[in-house]
Amino acid sequence: MKLIILTGFLGSGKTTLLLEMVRGLLARQPARYVVLENEVGEVDVDGSYLSGQGLEVRELFAGCVCCQLAGALVPTLEEIESSLHPDAVFMEASGMANAHSIVDALDRYCRIIEKRLVVSLADLDRLEMLLEIARPLITSQLEPAQVVLLTKSDLVNPNETQKAAERIAQINPNAEIIGVSALRGEGIGDLIEWMWRWWN
Amino acid sequence: MDVAMVELDRDSLSVCSTRADVVPKEISGVGAEELLRRFLEDLAVRVTEKGCALIGHIKGRAVTPDAPPLFFSITRVGGAATLKGGPLPPRSNWELIVTMILAALEPPAMRQALQESLEEFFELTGDMEEMGHAHEH
Numbered sequence: 461m462k463l464i465i466l467t468g469f470l471g472s473g474k475t476t477l478l479l480e481m482v483r484g485l486l487a488r489q490p491a492r493y494v495v496l497e498n499e500v501g502e503v504d505v506d507g508s509y510l511s512g513q514g515l516e517v518r519e520l521f522a523g524c525v526c527c528q529l530a531g532a533l534v535p536t537l538e539e540i541e542s543s544l545h546p547d548a549v550f551m552e553a554s555g556m557a558n559a560h561s562i563v564d565a566l567d568r569y570c571r572i573i574e575k576r577l578v579v580s581l582a583d584l585d586r587l588e589m590l591l592e593i594a595r596p597l598i599t600s601q602l603e604p605a606q607v608v609l610l611t612k613s614d615l616v617n618p619n620e621t622q623k624a625a626e627r628i629a630q631i632n633p634n635a636e637i638i639g640v641s642a643l644r645g646e647g648i649g650d651l652i653e654w655m656w657r658w659w660n
Numbered sequence: 661m662d663v664a665m666v667e668l669d670r671d672s673l674s675v676c677s678t679r680a681d682v683v684p685k686e687i688s689g690v691g692a693e694e695l696l697r698r699f700l701e702d703l704a705v706r707v708t709e710k711g712c713a714l715i716g717h718i719k720g721r722a723v724t725p726d727a728p729p730l731f732f733s734i735t736r737v738g739g740a741a742t743l744k745g746g747p748l749p750p751r752s753n754w755e756l757i758v759t760m761i762l763a764a765l766e767p768p769a770m771r772q773a774l775q776e777s778l779e780e781f782f783e784l785t786g787d788m789e790e791m792g793h794a795h796e797h
Contacts, residue, residue: 470673470716470761471735501677501759502791505719509731509744524670555717555761556670586735593714594668 461541462548462659463573465562467601468581469590470555473611475506476642477581477651478550479513484652485659491547494518494540498525500554516544524554526561533562534570541572558600577658580605580635585615587624599631607636607654614641668763673716676767677759677791678774682782684750692750693730693743696722699781700734700741703758706773708737713764720758724748753785 464481466474482493497507499521507517518540523529540549553562559578566573580602583590587610590598602608608628613621625637636654640647684695704715719733730746748754756778760770771788778784 471719471733499759500675500761503677503679503720503757503759505721505731505757505759508721508729512729512745556673558670583735585739597668597670 461537461546461572462575462577463537463566464548464550464577464579464655465553465559466550466579466581467553467557467559467562467605468555468609468611469583469586469594469598469601471586472555472581472583473609473642474552474555474581475509477579477609477611477640478552479510479515480642480648481579481651481655482515482550484648485655488652488656492516492545494544494546494549496520496536496540496549496551498529498552498554498557500524500556506552516546524557525551526553526557526559526565530561530565533565537566537570538572556597558597559604560600563604577607577655578605579607579609580632581609581611582624582628583612584610584621584624584639585612587627591627602628602631602635605632605635606658607638607651608632609647609651610637610639612641612643613639613646614643668714672713672763673761674763674765674767674770675759675761676770676774677757678771679789679791680756680758680778680782680784681786682754682756682778682784683752684754684782686751687781692748693746695750695781696730696732696743697741699777700732701737702780703760703773703777704734704737704739706777707760707762707765707770710769710773711765712762714762716761716763718758718760718762720756722746722748723755723757724752726752754782756782757791 734741
């Protein structure tokens, strides 16, 4: 089973991009994808949105998957694998999650993942400010990523996107960095192309 | 600007989820979606005025019996609210679920801000129901 982990701060656009990824990949080749949705609130908002879009969704909510729900993550993935046999699981981590903790837990305890991709989202509209006031959390979400998506590129000018890409490259020099705007559809094709190459 | 210049970590963020049954107020020339946008923008301002240092996310859904749910989200004062789904009929009973994830504001103050914003734009047809609690790492 392949696992795609989407991480990134609250409101960075994870749910929207997850839907774009699934649709883009399904347009290239039919497959069975399951979404594992993690929310810290007692009410599942994003999972209910994705279900309404026709996706198969499992939920871990009322806690963060990097800490309170860490013990539930591996059994939940195993249950998904044994009952649904998906080609891939897209896991949307809560916006407060430390991605290092998730990756560490999976690497230690999860034996069913044949390929893992960490996609981190950074909201261009708030990245500078968040790096200023919440740097440890934001860098913990960016550092383990193979791909960093600079989201909401429609809200800033190209120079700002370039500056943000340079800052991300200092934090994670190995990541592929792609600017995207779900609103305008910009960068989505590049993202799907990159994922398709990774996939195969 | 909705940010006080303080250092934040995950422990600074609190979560509050609330459910309320409401009917949108009639405001001339304002449709259901615009009303929801104004409500969210008002709520973002109110939580900030009560001391919120950072709006992590305010999001939720509005559900009526006869229409697809409408999902909404806002992340900053002065930023546009995002709406997906709907459309909702304007003068009907809505079930509103609102989750707020905010820094430096405790859930009682969040609920107070929510109640004030709700009363500005909606008629509440029942009690607000708390569905969440503070997040602890």
